[in-house]
Amino acid sequence: MNVRTLSVRNLSRRPFRTVGLITVVAVLAFSLFAGSLLEESLENGAENVKKRLGADVMLVPKGSGYDAEAILLKGEPNAFYMDKTVVDEIVKFKGISEVTTQFYLTTVSDAECCDFPVQLISFDPETDFTVTPWIEASNGGGIGHGELVVGSAISLVGDNQVKLFGNEFPVAARLGKSGTGLDTSIYMTQETMKDVAKLANDRGYPSPALDGIDSQISTVLIKAEPGYDTYLLVQDIRFDGVNVDVIKSTNITAGLTQQMGSLIGYVKVFEVMLWLLAVVVLGVLFSVSVNERKKEFATFRMMGATRRKLSSLILGESSLVSAAGALLGAALAALFVLPFSDSIGSAIGLPYLAPSLSAIASMFVLSVAVAFAIGPLAAIWSARRIGRSETHSMFTEGN
Amino acid sequence: MTNIKLNIETIIALVLVVLGLLIAIGPQPHIGPFHVCEHDMVAGIKNVCYWTARAELGMGAAIVLLSVLSIFVKSKDTRTGLGVGILATSVLALLVPTVLIGVCAGAMMTCRTTTLPALTAIGVLAVVFSVVYILQSRRKARAA
Numbered sequence: 392m393n394v395r396t397l398s399v400r401n402l403s404r405r406p407f408r409t410v411g412l413i414t415v416v417a418v419l420a421f422s423l424f425a426g427s428l429l430e431e432s433l434e435n436g437a438e439n440v441k442k443r444l445g446a447d448v449m450l451v452p453k454g455s456g457y458d459a460e461a462i463l464l465k466g467e468p469n470a471f472y473m474d475k476t477v478v479d480e481i482v483k484f485k486g487i488s489e490v491t492t493q494f495y496l497t498t499v500s501d502a503e504c505c506d507f508p509v510q511l512i513s514f515d516p517e518t519d520f521t522v523t524p525w526i527e528a529s530n531g532g533g534i535g536h537g538e539l540v541v542g543s544a545i546s547l548v549g550d551n552q553v554k555l556f557g558n559e560f561p562v563a564a565r566l567g568k569s570g571t572g573l574d575t576s577i578y579m580t581q582e583t584m585k586d587v588a589k590l591a592n593d594r595g596y597p598s599p600a601l602d603g604i605d606s607q608i609s610t611v612l613i614k615a616e617p618g619y620d621t622y623l624l625v626q627d628i629r630f631d632g633v634n635v636d637v638i639k640s641t642n643i644t645a646g647l648t649q650q651m652g653s654l655i656g657y658v659k660v661f662e663v664m665l666w667l668l669a670v671v672v673l674g675v676l677f678s679v680s681v682n683e684r685k686k687e688f689a690t691f692r693m694m695g696a697t698r699r700k701l702s703s704l705i706l707g708e709s710s711l712v713s714a715a716g717a718l719l720g721a722a723l724a725a726l727f728v729l730p731f732s733d734s735i736g737s738a739i740g741l742p743y744l745a746p747s748l749s750a751i752a753s754m755f756v757l758s759v760a761v762a763f764a765i766g767p768l769a770a771i772w773s774a775r776r777i778g779r780s781e782t783h784s785m786f787t788e789g790n
Numbered sequence: 791m792t793n794i795k796l797n798i799e800t801i802i803a804l805v806l807v808v809l810g811l812l813i814a815i816g817p818q819p820h821i822g823p824f825h826v827c828e829h830d831m832v833a834g835i836k837n838v839c840y841w842t843a844r845a846e847l848g849m850g851a852a853i854v855l856l857s858v859l860s861i862f863v864k865s866k867d868t869r870t871g872l873g874v875g876i877l878a879t880s881v882l883a884l885l886v887p888t889v890l891i892g893v894c895a896g897a898m899m900t901c902r903t904t905t906l907p908a909l910t911a912i913g914v915l916a917v918v919f920s921v922v923y924i925l926q927s928r929r930k931a932r933a934a
Contacts, residue, residue, distance in 0.1 A: 546894065546897070731904075
């Protein structure tokens with residue numbers, strides 16, 4: 392009978408102890424894998440906010456900075472307006488490479504397309520540099536009058552259409568998933584926005600923006616010249632007294648990193664403590680178990696088993712327990728955390744984007760490996776102790 | 791039929807009863823812990839997820855019934871047969887929201903963000919536990 396068969400038999404002879412040991416390792420593997428997924432998804436989300444915004448600087452009406460960030464980060468629809476002439480004041484500043492404007496409108500929560508309010512955004516396809524780079528699938532042509540470009544979280548009806556205020560609009564393109572609040576946005580040209588605002592008005596949702604739709608905008612998006620310090624650009628705009636709130640994309644990312652930092656910090660401290668606790672608990676349990684089984688080990692010695700074989704037996708049992716627990720815990724984490732990523736993202740209220748399959752696979756392997764290491768580590772001391780003990784003393788001390 | 795003995799098969803059968811109850815009740819509108827959307831997207835026409843919830847009610851009830859029967863049945867071969875029935879129903883319970891009927895298309899709708907992942911996770915667990923149940927009852931049948 393080899394060490395592996397003997398280890399399996401020993402473990403199955405004490406099912407409750409074995410289940411207890413496997414549970415300890417499984418809890419650790421679950422927390423390691425789930426924690427890594429959470430951390431990576433939050434980092435992906437924060438990274439994508441800057442990419443998704445596409446602009447270095449965003450200008451919104453004075454006092455609307457918080458609302459604008461809420462649209463971007465949490466997908467909370469909002470609308471705010473300023474005079475279009477603000478663009479003429481902006482373009483004179485040094486360091487500006489591209490400028491585009493957008494106009495916002497929101498739907499109500501019972502819009503036919505979705506069971507949540509949606510941000511409607513009109514953009515200028517001629518000057519745009521923020522929406523078109525995110526187009527993942529399109530019908531091949533441009534975005535014509537009456538057509539929409541939808542975020543990844545928008546549901547379509549019938550033949551690739553979205554229903555807004557009772558009317559169906561064809562979808563010209565769909566954007567890729569970014570994990571930001573803009574995944575629940577619908578984009579269109581200004582002419583289409585006028586139609587939608589009129590429809591909303593006719594359906595009893597009067598839009599205050601309808602009258603000023605040609606003379607007003609919600610935001611100005613600015614791309615700085617390559618190498619130009621955006622800080623200087625922001626300072627210029629602020630010192631010139633333009634009546635706007637200035638949002639710098641790097642500041643949003645830095646703010647998110649700060650918010651995430653404490654959350655990820657707690658998760659990491661929890662993981663390290665759990666890992667140490669698991670090593671101690673398993674170490675104590677193996678030590679107690681070895682003490683209880685001294686007579687059994689002495690009998691093995693008398694039957695010709697070497698000291699090395701006894702140590703291998705203890706390490707083998709601990710490795711089997713660890714392997715089972717690590718695989719079980721990581722598999723359960725995959726089963727319960729991955730499918731719920733959208734729910735977790737909205738519960739946390741921060742941009743959240745699950746990593747790629749290859750990144751998930753490597754995190755799975757790493758979590759299983761770290762959790763697996765606990766068993767052999769915890770059993771080393773017991774294995775060394777039994778390997779050094781005299782057969783006679785083991786037999787007399789044993790139960 | 792026999793008196794209940796608390797062995798590994800009985801424990802697995804009890805777990806399957808709980809999973810069956812979750813499959814049956816979990817997605818039901820208003821009452822389920824991970825219920826489907828509660829309103830119709832188009833007035834008078836039920837959402838896809840509504841029919842998934844109805845199908846899951848039947849599937850979950852069947853899993854509960856078969857699992858309860860397996861606790862009281864004495865014959866090892868009959869237990870294996872019941873286990874195969876639970877496995878087949880669990881596979882269907884997993885396929886209904888993912889392939890056979892599905893849920894609503896909206897990525898942020900509750901049936902997609904909550905009901906679908908919950909039914910997937912519970913369905914996978916039901917499949918795993920029913921396979922373990924069959925293996926365990928086969929092992930005991932062979933040992934007898």
